[in-house]
Amino acid sequence: MTRPPVTPTSDREPTAIQVFGVHGIGEVRPGDDLAALLKEEDLRDGDIVVITSKIVSKAEGRVRQGSDRTEAIEEETDRVVARRGDTVISQTRHGFVMAAAGVDASNTEPGTVLLLPEDSDASARRVRAALGGRVGVIISDTFGRPWRHGLTDVAIGAAGVRPLEDFRGGTDTHGNPLNATVTALIDEIAAAAELVKGKLAGVPVAIVRGLAHLVTADDGPGVRPLIRPADEDLFRYGSRDVVFARRTIREFSSAPVDPEAVRRAVAAGIAAPAPHHTTPWRFVLVESAETRSRLVDAMREAWIADLRGDGFTEQSITKRIRRGDVLRNAPYLAVPCLVMDGSHTYRDDRRNAAEREMFVVATGAGVENFLVQLAVEGLGSAWVSSTMFCRPVVREVLDLPESWDPMGCVAIGHAAAPPRDRAPRDAADFYVTR
The missing domain is CATH 3.40.109.10 (NADH Oxidase)
Structure with a gap:
């Protein structure tokens, strides 16, 4: 595929952003080298590689034998936030608040469930290092959103990508002070990448081009800055658990x-x-x-x-x-x-x-x-x-x-x-x- 170059107008704002799905990866098995699966791609300095967490979990052996998803959810849960029927919203030990503690029974062999990577930031750093450190890497997973229907992908791990854009202390175009505007850049990139990956297309990796100004020389803090501590969460208890x-x-x-x-x-x-x-x-x-x-x-x-x-x-x-x-x-x-x-x-x-x-x-x-x-x-x-x-x-x-x-x-x-x-x-x- 011929991919047209992107010429940013400055080091901060590109004129266009392109998102490409990486096809042909196939079924990932425990022990597979994810970076090796990507080295044949036409990666350019400043690209951001977005990898679905499922294949990271598979490569790292985070596959649990047995179809008892409930037991796996309990093991992966650090704190139950809310319950309704069989639905459980949990905080994992990583700090993520998500459905079923991230335990997934889809896109995995019958009789198994997938657990989240042990440390998605570390996973992203390893892939980035193997790719030569000239790109950013994001590990994404699907989350629901409070008070909104529908799911979207967010970042659960990152390396070499600036995670947040903090506008606090600035002013808008009308001169109004910005006191609370902090943009979750890596979540926005993860959501954009999901548009070309999809749930059923068998495309677990996407390349985002045109955001080189967000790619950093060092690995950076990963997703930690995006995780809201429980004591800052105004809605941390569900009605059944309060x-x-x-x-x-x-x-x-x-x-x-x-x-x-x-x-x-x-x-x-x-x-x-x-x-x-x-x-x-x-x-x-x-x-x-x-x-x-x-x-x-x-x-x-x-x-x-x-x-x-x-x-x-x-x-x-x-x-x-x-x-x-x-x-x-x-x-x-x-x-x-x-x-x-x-x-x-x-x-x-x-x-x-x-x-x-x-x-x-x-x-x-x-x-x-x-x-x-x-x-x-x-x-x-x-x-x-x-x-x-x-x-x-x-x-x-x-x-x-x-x-x-x-x-x-x-x-x-x-x-x-x-x-x-x-x-x-x-x-x-x-x-x-x-």
Whole structure:
């Protein structure tokens, strides 16, 4: 095929871009040298080679025997983002958020599934080096897009191609400042290459010509700059998984807590159900470091006094009061309180006790909403309920009305490390049917 040359008007903007499919590659097997399959091509300095990840996976032996795709998805998943029926959106250990953790049962032999390359950036670097380093290389895969139908190819690995174009700090043609415009160049190139590859045409590689100004002398950072960290993802939890996002965090980093995030968690807390259309929740947000220290010290002294009165040894007391360490080390505390405003008074103690229990349950529902929303906000938390053993002390330190009943203390902050996995629980062990 005769390919007309491209003459850019400058070193930044070409007059035209050409995209060619590479035909005749055939079935790729484990151990195949992808670069060797491309060396016969008329590659020119500044070309960008876009390779479908499937053939990279095949060449690297990322073929899993067995047709159980569900098990493979679980093994490749670092975090489940959302589920609906059999559809799972997962974050892989590479940081990609995608359907089925990138596990693919198409274009592979029956009884096998394909896994993503172990390190697509490294794969791209190896191919580029074998091709002489004068071209850019992109490894692409197909992703869905939130809020849009249809799939498109994006880059999951790259070498020798500038990944982003950052326009922030510049102005548009009308002089308006650009504050958020960062273009994903390698994703745009991957999508353009897919136009000539296609899903059924058996063309797994394309050459993009005319973008030599994006090809770099070194391998560059790969796709890392495009991967949004989970704590920056506003939609990182699906509706079915958000409850499980709440984990008890006992070690916090020094990162400050955004008070507005805690206030949004309070708004979630007071959305809980309550009896008689009441609002039995009050949240004391302890934002002063001095007040936090006084509160934890006062509770600690009250706990020690109680334990000594109960005859515990000093060794046992030291062990038991370690519950307060998570509160002392947290950068932010919240004290959920119960108020009985709007409760009914009955003639007998049995119904009055049940009335209080209804309000306690409603407060617990509010606390759980609060903890879950903290997780949605990217904050870790630990609920220390033993505050209830020293309610008068808490009221005194925080200057609370007598009618406010402290129901615990919540330590809040950014997790210093990922939480440990939950112990497995089978829901069937916790219900009966009648």
